[in-house]
Amino acid sequence: MGCCDVPGLMPIEDAQEKLLADIQPVSDTLTLPIGDAIGYVLADDICSPLNVPPFDNSAMDGYAVRREDICAQHTLPIAGKSMAGTPFDKVWPKNTCVRIMTGAQIPNGCDAVIMQENAHVTESGVLFNETDLKPMQNIRPVGDDICQEDVVLTKGARLTARDIPMIATLGIANVTVLKKPVVAFFSTGDELQPLGSELGAGQIYDSNRYGIKALIEQFGCEPLDLGIIADNPKQLTETFMHAQQLADVVLTSGGVSVGEADYTKDILGQLGEINFWKLAIKPGKPFAFGTLPQAWFCGLPGNPVSAFITCYVLVQPLLAKLAGHTQWQAPVSIPAITHSSFKKSPGRTDYQRGIYHIENGQVVVESTGNQSSGAFRSMSLANCFVVLERERGRVEVGETVNIELFNASISA
Known part of the structure; x- marks a missing residue:
């Protein structure tokens, strides 16, 4: 254990490895x-x-010619037209040209197209300003984009x-x-109220389910919203058993901490198996992962920012692997110079919300402000995470940090 490790907290790198170790992609x-x-x-x-394009075609509007017929101060009569969808299919006399449109099939024998801007139409034919033609000039050959x-x-x-x-x-x-994996999710907590209801003393609106649902969809999975479940062991147990029969993954927010009404972890231990609990990540330390009899389980913290970040950082790669998305890549990380200080104590990898931009060719980043795990405004303002290493302390203005650019799941 290093000098900055916190006893009982699993490093996030170890957690990510364990999350993916036994996951097998869906096969249906x-x-x-x-x-x-x-x-x-x-x-x-x-x-x-097939080949794309399936035939040689013109890259622009102009005139199909044989290069050997072109010489200065010599006009070529127009033998016909080749339009998109209506090729020129007549006999093509020597020393003539064919009017051709973009995308139209190239007549047999044509080895160049002269754009119409380099041509002058006269009563006797077309006079071309361009006579030094390259082979296949302005012609897109068969299979130029895709070969059969x-x-x-x-x-x-x-x-x-x-x-x-x-x-x-x-x-x-x-x-x-x-088939898209099904992810059943619900929020836990007696303090949570649905949108549209009136708040009583000590109550708040449930925002987590809306962020979780959006992330699940963006991750390429099918969300199944089971609503708000009260802090009641019997009701929670019944919900877990029902959810794991309907889904590949059961995802909850709240109830995985150490409070008197936090039952999720205990119920999971009774019904299935806890692979790990408590991570060296901030925000989001009380993150649980394990198995139910018929499904995987991820327990997110209850604080809105903690739930959102742990779903993005930890659940996203799990669901990508489960969905068979073998080309999924972790978000891009790049260095940046700080334009504001970042409060940090050693012990946990810290995902702080930041705003980056380019200034004089240099990537710079500043804090979005309040970094509390309950302050979602800072998440809404951000366009990146400032990822501060476990062993790192406070960061001052002018230091170099690594920032993680939001991927399409939250930036689109």
Whole structure:
């Protein structure tokens, strides 16, 4: 144990390793129209059944020519037109040209296209200002983008808005994908009230479920909201048993600390197995992970920022692996110079909320202000995490820190 380790708290790196150690991707598949497949993970490679483009075509509006027919001060009569979807299919006499539009099929024998800006139409034909032509100038050859049998997307890729139109260009209407893991989630606490209700003394609105639901969806999983469950051992036990029959993962917020009404950890110990509890992370120390008879379990802290950050940092890679998203990558980390100080005590890896920007070519970062685990405004203002190492203490202005840029799950 190092000088800055806190007894009983697992380093976050160890926790991340344990979280992923036994997770196996889902295997059930379904076939979906590509218009409905965004956000799903591919169950198989997608190979192109054709060349893209499937024929030589013009890169611009202009004139299809044979280079040998081009010479200065010599006009070429127009033999016809090649339009997108309507190729020129007549006999093409020598010493003539073909009017052609962008995307139109190149006539047989054509080895260059002259853009219309370099042509002058006269009564006797077209006079070209450009005569020194390169072979295949302004021509997109067959297979220029994709060749037949190319693997264009690999198994384990999560489909994005960029992928769908590419698949459509191949003429593929349906894709086989992995079923999204189901994540059942609920909040615990007698103090929590649903939105729209009136708050009584000591009560607050339940905000965690809304952030958790949004993250689950962004992580590529199917959320199942079980609402607010009171601090009642019998009701909590029944909810756990019901949830683990419906979902691959059960996710809770609250009830994993050491308060008198924090029952979640004890119930988990009775129903399943606790792999670890209490991490060297701030915010979010009371994070629990384990198994129920039929599902994985993650217990998030109850404070809003703690719940959100631990879901993002710890649950996200777990769900990515469970979903079969083999191309998932951890958020990008880069160095930055501080423009404000950051309060920090050694002992836990600290995820503080920051705002970064580029100043004179240098990445700089400053705090969003209140870093309390209950102050979500600082999370809403942030565009990065300032990740301060376990052994590090207070950070002053001008020091170098590592910042973690938000990935698409919270920046989109």
